[in-house]
Amino acid sequence: METAVRELRRDPVTGGWVIIASDLSREPGEFLRHPGSNGKCRLCPGEERSTPPELLAFRDSGGPNEPGWRVRVIPNFSPVLRVEGTLDAAAEGPYDRMNGIGAHEILVESPVHDRGLADLAPDRVTDVLFALRERFVDLRRDGRLRYIAAFKNQGEAAGAAPHGHGQWQIVGLPVVPKRVLAEAANGLRHYAAHDRCVVCDLLQREVADARRIIAADNHFLVIAPYASRVPFETWIVPRAHGSHFENAPQHVLEAAAGAVRATLRRMNAALEEPDYNITVQSAPIQEGSLAHFHWRIEIVPRITRDAGSGFEWGTDARVNPTAPEEAAQFLREALVD
Amino acid sequence: METAVRELRRDPVTGGWVIIASDLSREPGEFLRHPGSNGKCRLCPGEERSTPPELLAFRDSGGPNEPGWRVRVIPNFSPVLRVEGTLDAAAEGPYDRMNGIGAHEILVESPVHDRGLADLAPDRVTDVLFALRERFVDLRRDGRLRYIAAFKNQGEAAGAAPHGHGQWQIVGLPVVPKRVLAEAANGLRHYAAHDRCVVCDLLQREVADARRIIAADNHFLVIAPYASRVPFETWIVPRAHGSHFENAPQHVLEAAAGAVRATLRRMNAALEEPDYNITVQSAPIQEGSLAHFHWRIEIVPRITRDAGSGFEWGTDARVNPTAPEEAAQFLREALVD
Numbered sequence: 001m002e003t004a005v006r007e008l009r010r011d012p013v014t015g016g017w018v019i020i021a022s023d024l025s026r027e028p029g030e031f032l033r034h035p036g037s038n039g040k041c042r043l044c045p046g047e048e049r050s051t052p053p054e055l056l057a058f059r060d061s062g063g064p065n066e067p068g069w070r071v072r073v074i075p076n077f078s079p080v081l082r083v084e085g086t087l088d089a090a091a092e093g094p095y096d097r098m099n100g101i102g103a104h105e106i107l108v109e110s111p112v113h114d115r116g117l118a119d120l121a122p123d124r125v126t127d128v129l130f131a132l133r134e135r136f137v138d139l140r141r142d143g144r145l146r147y148i149a150a151f152k153n154q155g156e157a158a159g160a161a162p163h164g165h166g167q168w169q170i171v172g173l174p175v176v177p178k179r180v181l182a183e184a185a186n187g188l189r190h191y192a193a194h195d196r197c198v199v200c201d202l203l204q205r206e207v208a209d210a211r212r213i214i215a216a217d218n219h220f221l222v223i224a225p226y227a228s229r230v231p232f233e234t235w236i237v238p239r240a241h242g243s244h245f246e247n248a249p250q251h252v253l254e255a256a257a258g259a260v261r262a263t264l265r266r267m268n269a270a271l272e273e274p275d276y277n278i279t280v281q282s283a284p285i286q287e288g289s290l291a292h293f294h295w296r297i298e299i300v301p302r303i304t305r306d307a308g309s310g311f312e313w314g315t316d317a318r319v320n321p322t323a324p325e326e327a328a329q330f331l332r333e334a335l336v337d
Numbered sequence: 338m339e340t341a342v343r344e345l346r347r348d349p350v351t352g353g354w355v356i357i358a359s360d361l362s363r364e365p366g367e368f369l370r371h372p373g374s375n376g377k378c379r380l381c382p383g384e385e386r387s388t389p390p391e392l393l394a395f396r397d398s399g400g401p402n403e404p405g406w407r408v409r410v411i412p413n414f415s416p417v418l419r420v421e422g423t424l425d426a427a428a429e430g431p432y433d434r435m436n437g438i439g440a441h442e443i444l445v446e447s448p449v450h451d452r453g454l455a456d457l458a459p460d461r462v463t464d465v466l467f468a469l470r471e472r473f474v475d476l477r478r479d480g481r482l483r484y485i486a487a488f489k490n491q492g493e494a495a496g497a498a499p500h501g502h503g504q505w506q507i508v509g510l511p512v513v514p515k516r517v518l519a520e521a522a523n524g525l526r527h528y529a530a531h532d533r534c535v536v537c538d539l540l541q542r543e544v545a546d547a548r549r550i551i552a553a554d555n556h557f558l559v560i561a562p563y564a565s566r567v568p569f570e571t572w573i574v575p576r577a578h579g580s581h582f583e584n585a586p587q588h589v590l591e592a593a594a595g596a597v598r599a600t601l602r603r604m605n606a607a608l609e610e611p612d613y614n615i616t617v618q619s620a621p622i623q624e625g626s627l628a629h630f631h632w633r634i635e636i637v638p639r640i641t642r643d644a645g646s647g648f649e650w651g652t653d654a655r656v657n658p659t660a661p662e663e664a665a666q667f668l669r670e671a672l673v674d
Contacts, residue, residue: 004660005660005662005663009563009564010564011562011563011564012523012527012535012539012563013520013523013524013535013536013539013562014516014519014520014523015519015520015522015523016519016564016653016654017564017654018564018565018566018654018655018656018657019654019655019656019657020564020565020657020660020661021656021657021658022658022659022660022663024656024658080656092563093538093539093542093546094527094535094538094539094542095539095542095563095564147652149647149648149651149652149654151646151647151648151650151651152647153646153647158646158647159645159646159647160646169647169648171648173652173654177651177652177653177654178652178653178654179351179651179652179653179654180652182351182352182353182653183350183351183352185352186349186350186351186352187350190349190431198349198350198431199350201430201431202349202350202430202431202432205430205431205432209430225348225350226346226348226349226432227346227347227348227353227354227355227357227432228355228357229355277645277646277647277650277651278647279647279650279651280651281651298650298651300647300650308496308614308645309488309490309495309496309497309614310486310488310489310490310495310496310506310614310615310616310637311486311488311506311508313488313614313616313635313637314486314488314514314516314614314616314617314618314635315484315486315510315514315515315516315517316353316514316515316516316519316653317353317354317355317356317486317510317514317515317516318355318356319355319356319358319361319417320355320356320357320358321358321359321361322359323341323342323357323359324357325342326342326359
């Protein structure tokens with residue numbers, strides 16, 4: 001057989017990079033209740049020596065790699081991209097490739113093994129966002145990295161392993177991925193035409209229309225986006241323009257944590273604890289502040305039997321059987337404690 | 338609650354159209370062993386009166402909507418887009434929308450309820466491609482339609498209902514979907530720079546390199562694409578340039594049917610009858626012949642636990658744990674009868 005391949009490859013036909021990682025046991029490592037010592041979960045307190053040394057921790061007591069932390073970030077056990085090496089970006093005939101260089105980290109959300117994000121105390125959700133911000137700020141110092149994908153998979157329908165410890169993944173990529181490139185291009189076009197950010201424009205529209213608003217406070221609008229890809233897709237969007245998550249002021253991140261927690265609690269009540277993906281959508285990290293890009297947090301509940309069909313594979317379009325106006329009304333009216 | 342919504346909406350932030358179909362019971366209708374008379378499958382012979390009148394049939398005996406057909410095309414029972422009405426494309430504030438106009442048809446692959454495409458006789462696979470071609474040619478006469486997505490979902494992991502009758506879906510769209518737009522833009526850029534089709538270029542490269550070739554004959558190259566999105570993704574590409582599937586000469590479509598059948602039999606042998614999606618990727622139907630677009634058939638096996646994670650939702654990028662060189666070698670060496 002061939003030797004292992006660990007590289008980024010760009011499809012010249014449809015565009016977009018794929019990470020080929022043939023020495024990877026499986027897809028972006030979600031962690032089983034993987035045996036540390038005595039068969040305990042190795043992300044649990046007391047098992048710190050079963051993981052690579054921590055990159056960051058917020059703690060009430062103890063020293064590095066000891067118990068006492070509230071949030072802890074470690075390198076991924078089985079990273080899809082590796083920090084060591086050089087990119088060696090090059091053409092290969094009609095193709096583009098580079099080595100599989102990047103960062104892949106795990107943010108352990110809380111010391112409690114199976115506490116959902118919605119069930120953490122408000123300050124603990126703030127800890128999670130603050131820890132993400134610190135990792136963004138640290139990773140952008142690596143000039144090879146151009147984008148950070150930060151996300152959590154909650155539940156098996158969302159790609160998580162069964163009974164895993166609550167965790168986020170942070171992937172630092174040496175390329176700007178397709179969806180973000182498209183957003184930057186669309187945003188720039190809108191800005192060139194109107195001298196306004198397209199997301200700022202649509203927030204105005206959403207406030208005036210009101211039908212797709214799920215919740216709102218001074219700092220955030222929680223909306224069902226107009227062209228929702230799946231039932232109950234939800235965006236948590238800062239009212240004040242800003243392109244980079246990691247540059248958001250402290251009080252905005254605190255409000256973001258509150259909005260994330262409240263929205264997840266609302267979904268848990270209305271949709272009976274759905275599996276979901278939550279992602280931070282932010283501008284490419286090596287860019288300065290951009291007038292045409294607007295960061296936000298997206299939640300994609302995974303409630304439909306949604307294996308993906310030939311329609312999605314062939315077109316990258318989607319069919320959504322729930323109108324966002326309906327979804328917003330249902331979530332808006334949910335009784336939340 | 339809101340009234341039902343049936344429209345196409347474009348996301349101004351990331352681009353791309355979504356079909357919102359809130360009066361749809363579920364996603365693009367795969368058909369359960371849906372009771373016709375006496376609880377029989379209504380796609381089976383003898384149940385023709387349980388379906389809408391047929392749009393096309395190739396038959397050995399009988400008249401329209403009678404048994405005796407080899408392949409049969411009918412309107413979808415629960416279409417995501419409807420033929421009747423006007424598009425009424427319009428801006429809605431910062432958004433773009435149009436009515437949910439289009440075509441949605443079912444191609445019943447064979448009279449036998451649970452015969453896989455790979456297990457049909459060679460001439461029957463040719464019938465399927467010829468029937469698809471006839472529907473493309475008929476649908477392009479409707480000037481409102483701009484693209485046809487033709488695909489089959491095989492197995493539950495690929496989005497099919499359990500125990501359904503072997504079928505393709507044909508969706509005529511009033512817009513060109515994102516993946517096809519990207520391909521046309523990339524192809525045009527390559528053509529502008531080099532006066533060559535990018536797919537013709539990569540076929541040359543693949544022949545010279547040989548590592549990603551699964552099979553080849555005079556008319557088709559079967560390859561594991563350089564930037565495969567999933568393990569064992571396979572493209573069946575005509576060697577001769579052509580932009581439109583429906584304009585391929587008869588002998589090329591016959592060769593395509595042979596290549597599809599042989600490739601699926603190869604996958605069945607090597608990967609133990611995997612679930613898969615198969616799609617026809619062709620140029621927008623209202624365009625004349627394009628020098629920069631190259632039609633093909635794509636197969637996406639669904640063998641990994643591939644729920645899709647926050648990484649894919651946030652970036653539209655993918656991680657593939659199997660190098661295409663490895664996949665091609667494995668399929669190339671499979672013993673096929």
